[in-house]
Amino acid sequence: MAYGTLVLLRHGQSQWNASNQFTGWVDVDLTDLGREEAVRGGKLLAKESILPDVLYTSLLRRAITTANIALDACDRHWIPVVRHWKLNERHYGKLQGLNKAEIKEEFGDEQFMLWRRSYDTPPPAIDADNEYSQSSDVRYADLPEVPLTECLKDVVDRFIPYYSAEIAPRLAAGETVMVAAHGNSLRALVKHLDGISDEDIAGLNIPTGIPLVYRFDDAGTVTNPGGTYLDPEAAAAGAAAVANQGGK
């Protein structure tokens, strides 16, 4: 059986992308632009006849809504859906809710980049009484422990075993799988798919709302390393904008 196709979709612009705030597990909504990006993403899928058979999303509304809108735009609103916290954005600890430009100014470029893009340095843990803590959020009631902060390595450690156990077998069965998730959870997955080193992953940024497609040979090896963005020009501009966040 030929392998299926993997479609990665980062949510469209969120309210806190627009206001330049660290977001993590805070459940912010999309902006109008984010909704438009989701429609465009779905139309790109329809144009390329890449039609998902199953959707995997995080438990966060920006990913859930983006997927709903995109699937509606390509007439795939009816497919089965699996939602799991392991696809959630990286928990940004005490930085959740804070402005990126202000944090960069207060702590300097190096510390800012270390918290934002280093592989294994998590930001300081969030306090339980912080208004942006998820410690008592009912949707995470089944977790042994709700994270207080995470580095990218923590996301790799939670998400890649889930991907290998739950998502990869569906690809092996020939299905077209959409994963609607977040900048850093998708960076973790791309790191895995492309075998990117712990150092080099710092330079990889994922734009909002543009489908990134991976194809595989019969042995399950990626045949288009780096994946294929369905709108490469918009993707390059979007990735550069993400890289430059923190500027004023």
Ligand SMILES: O=C(O)[C@@H](CO)OP(=O)(O)O
């Ligand atoms: O704030 C966040 O949760 C993420 C994604 O928006 O930001 P960054 O790109 O800085 O890791």
